[in-house]
Amino acid sequence: MEEQAIILDDQAIRRALTRISHEIIERNKGIDNCILVGIRTRGIYIAERLANNIEKFEGTQIQVGEVDITLYRDDLSEKTVDHEPLLKSTKLPEDITNKKIILVDDVLYTGRTVRAAMDALMDLGRPAQIQLAVLIDRGHRELPIRPDYIGKNVPTARTEIVNVELLEVDSLDQVSIKKNK
Incomplete structure (x- = not known):
């Protein structure tokens, strides 16, 4: 039997x-030369919310x-249908070189998604710096990747599942x- 516990509600997500x-804003002394890049799918919506907040501030x-x-995933063979990867799209507002x-x-979680995202970005340009913002850091890293900005640290067991639901895709x-x- 599975038990589900809510660890962040809508207000806690907004505050985080x-x-x-x-x-x-503080770490970068403003936002000059910065670009937010969301990792598909929910990372995009979080990036858009961060952008809205930053514009207000x-x-x-x-x-x-x-x-x-x-x-760029290292488990690509598991993510294919009829031996063809399911491609979405990468959209960047401008050249990322020196940004x-x-x-x-x-x-x-393990850091593999972030590693894949960094590989994808490096194929498109050479950023001056890459920082990482996550809503939830659940631990269990397999790669030496550490977030710069964390909404909430949630110690988990490997058998547990963290489920992020956002209004834009999940209606809550x-x-x-x-x-x-």
Whole structure:
């Protein structure tokens, strides 16, 4: 039997993203030369929310892009249908060379998704810096990847599932954890 516990509700998500937005502005001394890049799928919506917050606080828009990591995954053979990868798209607002890229994702787990996103970005240009913002850091890293901005640290067991639901795709904002009993 599975038990689900809500670890962030809509207000807690809003507060976490507000804090991350302020931290991004502070660390980068504004947003000049910065681009938010969301990792498909939910990372894109989180990046857009961060951009909206930053625009409110700074009075200036920060550019937002999205990266599809499908071809960069190290488990590609498991992600194919009829031996063809399911491709989405990478959309960047401009050349990323010499820009500060802030990668955005919903959950950081092993680090493999972030590694794949960095590989995809490096194929498109040479950023001055890559930073990482995540809503949830659940631990269990397999690669030496550490987020710069964290909404919430959630220690988990490997058997647990962290489920991020966002209004844009799921019709509600909440983060829950499913615990196997």
